[in-house]
Amino acid sequence: MGCSIRPQFKKVTTKLEPPNHIIVQPGNFVLENEHSFQDVYRLGKLLGTGTFGEVRVCSHRASMVKRAVKIIRKDLLTSAHHRATLDNEIKILKSLDHPNIIRVYEFFEEVKRLYIVMEYCKGGELFSEIVERGGLSESCAACIMKQIFLTLEYLKKLGVIHRDLKPENILLEEKHDITNIKIIDFGTALILNETGVKIKGNAGTIFYMSPEVLNGMYTVACDMWSAGIIMYIMLAGYPPFDGKNNQEIIESIKQGKFSLTNEPWDNISDSAKTLVSQLLCAEEVRLTPEEALKYKWIIANNRNSVHESEVTKILNNLRDFRATSILRDAIKTYITTQYISASDVKDLKEVFMSIDTNHDGKISGGELIKEYSKIMDEEEAKDLVGKIIKEVDLDKNGYIDYSEFLRANLDSKKVLSEEHLTAAFRLFDHDGNGRISAEEMKRILEGESALDVGIWSKIIQEFDVNGDGEIDIEEFGLLLKTITPSLAIAM
Numbered sequence: 001m002g003c004s005i006r007p008q009f010k011k012v013t014t015k016l017e018p019p020n021h022i023i024v025q026p027g028n029f030v031l032e033n034e035h036s037f038q039d040v041y042r043l044g045k046l047l048g049t050g051t052f053g054e055v056r057v058c059s060h061r062a063s064m065v066k067r068a069v070k071i072i073r074k075d076l077l078t079s080a081h082h083r084a085t086l087d088n089e090i091k092i093l094k095s096l097d098h099p100n101i102i103r104v105y106e107f108f109e110e111v112k113r114l115y116i117v118m119e120y121c122k123g124g125e126l127f128s129e130i131v132e133r134g135g136l137s138e139s140c141a142a143c144i145m146k147q148i149f150l151t152l153e154y155l156k157k158l159g160v161i162h163r164d165l166k167p168e169n170i171l172l173e174e175k176h177d178i179t180n181i182k183i184i185d186f187g188t189a190l191i192l193n194e195t196g197v198k199i200k201g202n203a204g205t206i207f208y209m210s211p212e213v214l215n216g217m218y219t220v221a222c223d224m225w226s227a228g229i230i231m232y233i234m235l236a237g238y239p240p241f242d243g244k245n246n247q248e249i250i251e252s253i254k255q256g257k258f259s260l261t262n263e264p265w266d267n268i269s270d271s272a273k274t275l276v277s278q279l280l281c282a283e284e285v286r287l288t289p290e291e292a293l294k295y296k297w298i299i300a301n302n303r304n305s306v307h308e309s310e311v312t313k314i315l316n317n318l319r320d321f322r323a324t325s326i327l328r329d330a331i332k333t334y335i336t337t338q339y340i341s342a343s344d345v346k347d348l349k350e351v352f353m354s355i356d357t358n359h360d361g362k363i364s365g366g367e368l369i370k371e372y373s374k375i376m377d378e379e380e381a382k383d384l385v386g387k388i389i390k391e392v393d394l395d396k397n398g399y400i401d402y403s404e405f406l407r408a409n410l411d412s413k414k415v416l417s418e419e420h421l422t423a424a425f426r427l428f429d430h431d432g433n434g435r436i437s438a439e440e441m442k443r444i445l446e447g448e449s450a451l452d453v454g455i456w457s458k459i460i461q462e463f464d465v466n467g468d469g470e471i472d473i474e475e476f477g478l479l480l481k482t483i484t485p486s487l488a489i490a491m
Contacts, residue, residue: 022455024330024394026337026403027094028444029427030104037108037115041069047124052076053113057120062426063419065339067105068121072114086114089187092160093118097402098361099349100151102171102184105338119342121182123172126230130167135237135264138272140178142301144170144234145275146293147181148227150353153289154361156220159192163213164204165226167233173342180342180349192220206246207239211254212283221283224292228279232258235268240280256280271297293359306354314351314409315371318400319384321408323391327459328479329407330445333394334427335420336407344414345406352405362399365389416480425476435470436460 033040044057044066053072060067077083093104108115123129126144130136136144148170155162164185173180188203202213210225212218232240240258243249258280259265260273275297278287292298323329355363355371365385372381392400392408400408407415428436428444438456445456463471463479471479 022326022445023396024326024333024445025401026097026103026333028330029334029338030090030094031106031427031444033106033108035108037069037110037113040108041067041117043069052082058117063339063423066120068118070116070118072116074112074114085187086116088189089185090116092186092189092191095191096155096158096160096186098151098154099345099352099402100147100181100183101154102182103337118184119182121171121173123175123177125168126170126172126181127167129172129176129178130234130237136178136234138235138269138297139301141231141234141272142298143178144181145227145231146298146302148183148230149289149292149298150359150361151183152223152227153293153359155223156289157360159220161190161192161199161220162186162223162226163188163190164208165223165230166205166208167230170230180346206249206253207241209250209253210283211256214250214254219283221286221288224279224286224289225283227292228276231272231279232276235272235276236264256282269297271295271300290359304354306350310347310351311354311371312375314348314355315375317409318368318388318392321388321391323394325459325462325479326445327441327463329394331424331480332407332415333403334424335415336410337403339420339423340406340410340415345410348406348409352402362397362401363405364399368400421477421480425473428471435468435472436476437470 040061041058042061044059047055047057047068049055053070053076055068055070058067058069059065072086077086090104090107093102102121103119105117105119107117148165152162152165162183164187165183169183169185171182171184172178173182190199192199198217198219200216202209202216202218204213204222204226208226208229210218210222213222213225229239229241241249241252243252260268260276265273275287275292275295278285278295279292287295352363355367357367357370358364368385368388369378369381372384376384389398389400392404394404394407395401425436426432428440430440430443438454438460441456441460457469460469460471463475465475465478466472
């Protein structure tokens with residue numbers, strides 16, 4: 001059915017302030033879809049196979065958006081540990097919000113299979129790119145390594161260890177485009193409650209395991225060893241530690257001897273060799289991501305390509321941005337994180353990275369003050385930044401996270417299209433009756449808080465034009481300020 005949004009509806013002027021403990025994050029919208037996977041998606045070509053299933057391209061039937069889906073055969077999950085690994089991957093990915101980490105959208109569980117729907121990267125694996133090229137130039141390798149270090153610094157600040165970093169788990173958004181990578185496969189990742197803690201046991205792929213992982217006691221520094229292996233392979237075209245079998249490879253890694261002489265190393269810069277050596281070394285002297293980002297080789301091969309005018313435009317957008325209501329902003333967050341393509345945010349991503357000077361994957365008040373102080377008095381900048389963070393910081397962590405940055409800067413016409421509004425309405429309308437109830441809103445937005453359903457009823461009141469206690473499709477369009485006679489949302 002199609003419902004036209006009629007301009008004769010009265011304008012709603014009452015605004016109810018939501019409680020401060022309603023926290024909206026992209027992870028709010030990563031939910032189990034209770035429909036059949038085949039009813040929601042159309043399966044496409046095979047991308048890869050693994051121990052428990054396969055990964056395929058899929059097309060969202062309603063929007064035709066292409067995504068990737070990890071399909072797991074439940075009969076192959078022969079232990080509780082296997083299932084826990086999958087649950088762990090979803091849990092961790094829901095909590096992450098970084099331009100170089102794959103997004104997870106939703107998941108399905110059926111009698112025989114599990115489906116995890118994620119971002120689709122057309123460029124394929126970094127491993128395939130290395131094989132196809134027979135190794136990468138220093139400038140290409142440095143571009144990739146900077147993105148890896150940025151991601152590892154973000155994860156380190158959150159206490160997350162990936163534990164299986166390798167070229168097969170790094171995807172390119174577009175074919176042959178090494179400027180936009182995505183790190184995937186967080187099934188064996190861990191979240192640490194305190195820094196410096198030692199982890200027991202091992203996980204990962206032998207070629208990329210550090211000596212301390214093989215010895216069964218290690219820290220977050222193990223990911224930087226894996227990064228060093230990746231850098232070596234990109235430059236040389238082969239791994240630093242090899243052997244005829246797993247045991248020989250393990251012994252080679254434990255000895256820690258590798259070559260930086262002869263071909264192709266004779267033609268590789270000393271600064272690149274130094275960085276590799278500072279990564280493939282003892283845990284206690286190994287570089288941190290923050291230290292690696294300051295290395296001459298990384299800086300020299302990654303010149304800032306963001307023009308000052310682009311930054312100024314973003315600063316103006318942030319200055320002018322106004323939060324509206326918790327529901328309206330939540331819907332924009334959902335659309336931004338689930339339906340806006342990587343190509344649409346490529347320039348915004350570059351500006352975000354340039355403002356985030358401490359590389360922690362979020363923008364602090366101090367970083368914004370530094371930018372605004374270039375165009376106004378510092379005290380004026382401090383006052384303005386305080387107001388900006390209050391408006392933009394939807395999850396109330398005191399920073400502007402990546403998705404919050406995108407939400408504040410994307411063109412509303414692109415975000416609030418008919419197609420996107422339909423998808424958002426369907427997400428909230430859990431029972432499919434054409435109306436959003438307080439309980440349905442609570443299901444999406446409550447998160448870990450436990451709020452009385454009356455709170456959600458009050459939020460609905462702001463947009464409930466006909467007073468029936470729910471939001472129908474026409475009221476939904478109105479709350480997003482899409483009052484246009486020609487706009488029809490198909491249900």
